[in-house]
Amino acid sequence: MSTPPTRNSCETIPAPRGRVREGPTVKNLLVLAGVLMFLVWSYYGAEIHLSQLLSRNSLGQIVIYIKKLFPPDFSPAVLQEALKGTIETFAISFMGTLMAVVIALSIVFFASKNLIYSGLLYELEPRQGWKRAARRVPYLAAKSVLNILRTIPEMVWALIFVFLVGLGPFPGVLALGVHTGGVLGKLFGEVLEDVDAQPIESLQSTGASRLQILCYGILPQVLPQFISYSLYRWEVNIRVAAVLGLVGAGGLGQRIHIAISLFLENQLLTLILAIYILVTAVDYLSAYLRRKVM
C-alpha cells in the first residue's frame, strides 16, 4: 500500500484493489466493442448462415434427412456388421489405452521434478553441481517428448500411422496409444508432483534407498489416481476410436464413413445407435471400476 503510515495503521481501511463497480468505463466499452467485432468477423469468416439454416427450406431438408434415417436397419447382416465394428472399436480403445499407460509410465518418472532433480529426495545433494544439471537433461527430454505426443491430435497421428503401417485397426491403436500416452504422462506427472511428503520423509529417515522410497512411499499414494485417470481417458478414447475409421483406421468409423458416402441412411442410424450403446456402456463400466478403486 502506498498510503503514508499513520499511528495506528490497522484502522485505515485498505483501498479496494480493482473491482469497484461504478458503471462501464471507456476501457470496458472498448473491450466490449472489440469482442463484438471479433465475433462478427468470425461470423463471416466461418461462412455461417444461421438465417438460411433456420429458413423453411433448409429446415425442411433437415427434417427430410432425419425422416430418411428412420427406421434403423436391423437386418441380420447389418446388425452383425455393427456388432463386429463395435467390438473392434472396443478393442482399439482398450489396446490403445493400455499402450498409452505403458508409454506414460515409462516416461513420467523422468518428467516429474520431485523425482528426478529437486525436492526431498535430493535435498542432501549440493545445490549447484554438474550432477544436478545432468539430471535436468532427461527431465527436459521427457517433458518435450510428452508435449509433442500430446499436441498432435489423435486423428493426425492416425493419418501418419496409416501411412506407416497401412490401413486397419492397428494404426488406430497406435494413434490412440501415442496421443493418450502424452496426455496421461502429463496427468500422471501432476499427480506425482504433489504427493504427500510425510511418508517419503519417514521412509527416508529409516534409511530407505530411492528405489525403495519410490516403491513403498510414492507408488501406493499415486496408484489409485493413476488408475482413475487411465479409466477417464479410456472413456475419451472409446469416443475417438469410434471415429478413427474416418481416416482409415478401422472400427465403427470406417463403416459409418461407408454408410454416409453410399447414402445408406438407415444403416447409418444403426451404427450411430451402436456408438451410443457402446459409449454409454463404457461410461458405466468405467464409473463402476473407478468407484472400486478410489
Added chain:
Amino acid sequence: MKESNPSLIRPSDKSFFPYIFTAFFVLAFVDSWRRADIDPVVFFEKKGQEALWKFLTGMFPPDVSWNFISLMLRPALETIQISLWGTLIAVAIGFPLGLLGTHTLAVRGILNDAELQGAPVRRGMRYGLYFLARGLLSLFRSIPEFVWALMFVRAVGLGPFPGVLAIGVAYGGMLGKVYSEIFEAVNYRPLEALQSVGANKLQIFFYGWFPQALPNFVSYTLYRWECAVRASAILGLVGAGGLGQQIEISMRMFNFNEVLTILIILFMMVAAVDYISAKIRAML
C-alpha cells in the same frame, strides 16, 4: 486419498471381484490383440522401416516458404472462427437444456416445492421436460463431433459452416451436462433468504442462483473453447473447413515437410488460445 486407505481393507473387498476382473481383463486383452491386428513386428521389417525413414526425413526441414505459410493463414484463422462460433452455439444449446435438466431447478427444490405440492399433473409434465432435456443432452454428446460433421456436411454442404454446427451440437451436449451439475451444486442458503423476502422465481434465479454458478460456468466454457480449437483444427478431415483439410491434402501428397509446418502452426495456435483463456480465467 488418505481417507480411502482404510477402505482398502473393508470386508467387501475379500470378494471374487479381483479374480473376475483379472479373468475379464486377460480375455479382453487376448481378444483385442487379435481383433486389432496388432503387429509390432511391422516396425522392424524392411517395409515399415523404409516408410518410417521416408516420413522422418520428409518432415525436415519444415516448409517455411512464405508462399506456403500465406496459404495456411486463412485456414488457420478459419479454425479460430469455427471454434468461437461453435462454442457460442454450444452455449446457446447447452444453457437452456442444462437448466431444464437440472433436477433442483426443474422439478424439486425450493423453487418448486410449494408450487408442485399436490399437483401431480404439473409435476409429471415437469418431469417429462426434465427427462427430455437430459435425453437430448446425452444424445448430443454421445455422437462424436466427427459424425455430426459428416452429417452436417451432407445437410449444408462443404465448408466451415458444418464444422461450426458439429461443434455446437456435440459440445452443447457436454456443456449442458456440466452446467446442470454446476447449477445443482449451488449453496441453497442465499436462495432461501431471497425467497423469504418475497423474491419471485426469476429474481431468485438471477440474484441467488446465477451469480454463484457464474465463475465455474465461464471457466468450464473457456475450457471447452480450448477443446473446440483442437477439434475444429481437425474437423477438416471430413470436409468441414479449417487446417484439417490441409493436413489431409499434404499427407496424401506425401509432402511431409508441409505437414510439419501445419503442425507447428497448430501448436502455436493452441498455445495462444490456452494462454488467452488462462488470462481470462485469472480475471474471474
